[in-house]
Amino acid sequence: AQSVTQLGSHVSVSEGALVLLRCNYSSSVPPYLFWYVQYPNQGLQLLLKYTTGATLVKGINGFEAEFKKSETSFHLTKPSAHMSDAAEYFCAVRGSGYSTLTFGKGTMLLVSP
């Protein structure tokens, strides 16, 4: 079985502030983890993914995430928020041997000037 919990349906930050979006997963097998971003009225776009190897993963638009097995977490961060980062962010897990992705319920990031 696999599941994802995203803490906080909405996160508000000021432009230039640190962005931290939280994701915890549950998987009975080694997980592969993904963060996607969705802008209004668009499909989902991959930000970054963890498969194997380095636990700190860098993605597009200055985002990065760290896989922490002991904490079953894969939190997404960005040092300095930009207005264009306002969007909905989804964490997803695919357990080794699984053919399907399971998504969290999403976190809406709001960026104020």
Place this chain on the structure above:
Amino acid sequence: NAGVTQTPKFRVLKTGQSMTLLCAQDMNHEYMYWYRQDPGMGLRLIHYSVGEGTTAKGEVPDGYNVSRLKKQNFLLGLESAAPSQTSVYFCASSFSGTKGEAFFGQGTRLTVV
């Protein structure tokens, strides 16, 4: 590259009507998926396919049917639409194997009145 293309982009149905949503991908992916997205619910898997001629149920399959007659196409059918099926539907595809990310279409916004 077109990637994943969904047809139509918008549709309004009356209760009891039927329709088919078409998904086409040009990346030679083995796996294809249909998700629905509802506010506060994230993306929930309806049906998926791991290859031409195969289909399987996801988390919320009731009221939907699918077919994968050609590798590049994955059809989602609603035989008798209900207001509860008002949603945004996303098709996605990925390479086989668990490390690959899913690539998403732009979505179909369906309203059932």
